[in-house]
Amino acid sequence: MKNREHRQIILKKRPLGRIHPNHFQMIDGPRPVPRDGEALVQVMWLGIDPTQRTWLNEKRTYMPPVAIGEVMRGSGVGIVVDSRSDRYKVGDWVAGMTGWQNFAIAGEGGLFGMNPIPDGIDPKAMLSILGVNGLTAYFGMTEIGKPKSGETVFVSGAAGSVGSIAGQIAKIRGCKVIGSAGGPEKCSWVTQTANFDACIDYKSGHLEDELRRLAPDGIHVVFDNVGGTTLEAALANLANHARIVISGSISSGYSQDNYGTGPRNYMELGFKRARMEGFIFLDYLSEFPRAFFDIKKWIDTNQITYAEDIKLGLESAPDALQGLFDGKNFGKQLIKLV
Numbered sequence: 001m002k003n004r005e006h007r008q009i010i011l012k013k014r015p016l017g018r019i020h021p022n023h024f025q026m027i028d029g030p031r032p033v034p035r036d037g038e039a040l041v042q043v044m045w046l047g048i049d050p051t052q053r054t055w056l057n058e059k060r061t062y063m064p065p066v067a068i069g070e071v072m073r074g075s076g077v078g079i080v081v082d083s084r085s086d087r088y089k090v091g092d093w094v095a096g097m098t099g100w101q102n103f104a105i106a107g108e109g110g111l112f113g114m115n116p117i118p119d120g121i122d123p124k125a126m127l128s129i130l131g132v133n134g135l136t137a138y139f140g141m142t143e144i145g146k147p148k149s150g151e152t153v154f155v156s157g158a159a160g161s162v163g164s165i166a167g168q169i170a171k172i173r174g175c176k177v178i179g180s181a182g183g184p185e186k187c188s189w190v191t192q193t194a195n196f197d198a199c200i201d202y203k204s205g206h207l208e209d210e211l212r213r214l215a216p217d218g219i220h221v222v223f224d225n226v227g228g229t230t231l232e233a234a235l236a237n238l239a240n241h242a243r244i245v246i247s248g249s250i251s252s253g254y255s256q257d258n259y260g261t262g263p264r265n266y267m268e269l270g271f272k273r274a275r276m277e278g279f280i281f282l283d284y285l286s287e288f289p290r291a292f293f294d295i296k297k298w299i300d301t302n303q304i305t306y307a308e309d310i311k312l313g314l315e316s317a318p319d320a321l322q323g324l325f326d327g328k329n330f331g332k333q334l335i336k337l338v
Ligand SMILES: NC(=O)c1ccc[n+]([C@@H]2O[C@H](COP(=O)([O-])OP(=O)(O)OC[C@H]3O[C@@H](n4cnc5c(N)ncnc54)[C@H](OP(=O)(O)O)[C@@H]3O)[C@@H](O)[C@H]2O)c1
Pocket: 048, 049, 050, 051, 132, 133, 136, 157, 158, 159, 160, 161, 162, 163, 180, 181, 182, 183, 186, 225, 226, 230, 246, 247, 248, 249, 250, 251, 252, 279, 280, 281, 282, 324, 325, 326, 327, 328, 329, 330, 331, 332, 333
């Protein structure tokens, strides 16, 4: 049994719309053996991210697609269990693009390699608040949104991993922060735990009117994770010289050839002399240490909180990814493998 304990999820066929487990295949085999300069990592946690849906499409976006037959790409953290490298020693926790498998080989470090996790850090936080989600919120809000004290900020996807952090950063900057999320339970977490000033349940169908009521003088910064009619409702309520941060458009479903259509009321940008700008958090690689330092400080001083949603077992990964598009997660979607 022991030599067949390595399980991997490979991409079997590309989904055209929704993801189904039969787009993937679970294979098993012997544990990989590290060569000189490499280490073997037992993957303990996976992070599930909406962008993984874009990697299943045939066309390249900001990254090449996952090939058919390849292990599904994804972030993870794990423990070094065997090492033939000076970089890693047995027992170290590392974070990186482990993929959907329970053992991974660590070679080089760097952006897409595996990097040691500093002592004193909850390893799984490297997949959310101290990883992709915190960095996205931090750079999108501080470098593009640039909220000033007293301004009004709107964050869509406010109960989600990126959105909840983005809104709390704007609160730290002294702004009035309005969120939108799906359902009363998520909205009450957004206001009562994540400290937003207000949260609109977009499923009520009154987002645009509610934004007008809550931001009578207009919105200065929009941090948009959702796109579609949510973005249109925000554009209909801009203040002059507003900044619209395009983080994502999850309402599009990220399926092949559908990353969302342009807002029908884009001329609001002209009327309000506003600027709309997209970004990918990887653009700020050289500034990650500064963001890491600030976010860690805010966690330690209880200025930022975050939620985690934990599913069990490698086999739950495909459903968990689809679940992001169905609003099933509450906070960062993680998979516990061991
Ligand atoms: N630019 C970058 O570098 C970068 C990096 C990472 C992530 N992102 C983007 O950030 C956004 C959030 O990612 P995340 O990892 O933090 O995921 P998340 O927000 O924790 O989870 C996704 C959430 O999206 C919401 N959603 C799904 N379909 C929706 C729809 N049709 N309308 C409105 N809301 C919908 C759901 O919340 P509700 O229940 O509230 O509907 C769901 O819980 C995504 O757009 C992602 O692509 C961008």
